[in-house]
Amino acid sequence: MLIATWNVNSVKVRLPQLSVWLKKAEPDVVCLQEIKCETGNFPFDEIGELGYEAAAYGQKTYNGVAILSKLPIENIVEGFPGEEGQSRLIEATINGITVLSCYAPNGQAIGSDKFAYKLRFYEALRRHLDGLGHSTMPLVIAGDFNIAPDERDVFDVKKCAGDIGFHPDEHRALKRFTDWGLVDSFRLHEKGAGHFSWWDYRTGYDNNQGMRIDQVWISKGLEKQCTGARIDIGPRKLEKPSDHTPVLCELDA
């Protein structure tokens, strides 16, 4: 089962690129973030024509998450207690695996109200996993976590140190969350630095000033079944790209 995550930055604007990529990459499951539309405005018909079922949880203007799947989607749960009115998590069962699409808060600036919300969100996310069960269960939580896990995951350690997305408070929050029993599937297969999933529109893509802030986290129970993981930079090079590009994880499941 090939599972992917992609922050599309508006599913409406990105539908052409999404359509092209689904046909080319043929993932079985795709977690989307920043769909930026109300649930009722999600392009269910267009996605259906491409061979995917979809579960969406959106809101006006901002945020919004979805799960696309070639396999049947069951037990859909929209949101969780830590979202504080923002559509940032959707959960479903696919092929016996609990799949969550997650859009963690950006946090804007260190010390801001939005930064405090980001830290609260992570604490609530951990509590939510505790409620779901033990890490021996088959679970995948994929999305835009708005944190680069370690020094290999930013374009310039000195420049990024202490900035949003690479701050010690964020690393503590991420660790507390992943200590539930999650493994960064990308790092099971790639140990090197300089592999990014997001590049700021303002600094551009060409100089590779990116960060690896999108991850497919898998439960320890699934670790042995993870046969591959990669980032597909193709969509970031297209016309009118999202600022993020898809991250993929292959599971023998």
Next chain:
DNA sequence: ATGTCTTATATAATAAGA
């Protein structure tokens, strides 16, 4: 500090969020 993109409001620039 700057750069750009998307959405909303409202029909032209701005603001907010990222």
